[in-house]
Amino acid sequence: MAFIAHISDLHVGALAFKHDLLNKAIQEINDMCPDVTIVTGDITENGYYMEFEKAAQYLDEFESPLLVIPGNHDARHVGEQGFGELIEKRCGALNLKSKGLVVIGLDSSEPDLDYGKVGRAQQEFMEEELKHASKDKLYKIIALHHHIIPVPKTGRERNVLSDAGDILQSIVDGEANLVLSGHKHMPHVWILGNTTFATAGTASSLKLRGKTVPSYNTININEDTIEIILRGIEGKKITLAKYDNTCR
Numbered sequence: 671m672a673f674i675a676h677i678s679d680l681h682v683g684a685l686a687f688k689h690d691l692l693n694k695a696i697q698e699i700n701d702m703c704p705d706v707t708i709v710t711g712d713i714t715e716n717g718y719y720m721e722f723e724k725a726a727q728y729l730d731e732f733e734s735p736l737l738v739i740p741g742n743h744d745a746r747h748v749g750e751q752g753f754g755e756l757i758e759k760r761c762g763a764l765n766l767k768s769k770g771l772v773v774i775g776l777d778s779s780e781p782d783l784d785y786g787k788v789g790r791a792q793q794e795f796m797e798e799e800l801k802h803a804s805k806d807k808l809y810k811i812i813a814l815h816h817h818i819i820p821v822p823k824t825g826r827e828r829n830v831l832s833d834a835g836d837i838l839q840s841i842v843d844g845e846a847n848l849v850l851s852g853h854k855h856m857p858h859v860w861i862l863g864n865t866t867f868a869t870a871g872t873a874s875s876l877k878l879r880g881k882t883v884p885s886y887n888t889i890n891i892n893e894d895t896i897e898i899i900l901r902g903i904e905g906k907k908i909t910l911a912k913y914d915n916t917c918r
């Protein structure tokens with residue numbers, strides 16, 4: 671049915687950023703020919719314009735349709751300017767009707783702050799998009815940088831969305847199928863009711879927690895099953911979740 675690449679937290683411009691890792695990830699993803707690649711923020715380290723210029727060059731190398739949303743690092747130092755000029759054309763909602771899915775991107779970043787917030791305007795936009803997608807019987811994916819549900823092994827919780835309860839309610843009411851996030855650099859999957867919440871690690875930096883490795887995720891949506899696989903840049907491959915596809 672559909673094959674999705676989920677990559678996050680590139681951190682272009684960081685001391686810990688490794689361009690070899692990003693080049694390898696882009697090459698691997700292009701070789702797998704996904705129907706869409708979703709980039710869930712922190713594409714830069716400091717939100718500097720020059721970092722966005724470099725990040726845009728990397729993003730241009732993806733051959734699949736692309737949806738990119740900003741993270742808290744991209745909102746530093748008036749980063750919304752660089753993101754707006756160089757990246758935003760890749761933001762918003764991406765309707766892939768021929769593949770039976772829609773991806774709704776949300777900007778959860780706040781200028782110069784690490785915590786996340788979606789806000790009422792975007793919440794209403796998401797609710798409308800979910801409604802339309804339900805009518806069209808599409809598989810509904812929400813993409814945002816900050817996690818809505820706490821992620822294990824990430825220490826004391828400080829960065830969950832400040833309006834997580836409201837957004838979670840809209841996600842459940844709108845019967846979203848999959849919610850993709852980054853931010854904590856800790857790959858994880860929660861399956862709650864009919865919605866799966868998957869976070870990706872950092873794909874191209876060494877800003878790693880414990881023994882995690884640079885990685886990204888792929889999601890294979892088949893007629894009967896859905897499989898989320900972590901792909902370590904150094905060849906590590908782990909099935910994070912495999913479950914029945916109830917959205918048919």
Ligand SMILES: [Fe+2]
Nearest residue numbers: 679712853854
């Ligand atoms: Fe990050």
Ligand SMILES: [Fe+2]
Nearest residue numbers: 712741742853
């Ligand atoms: Fe982040």
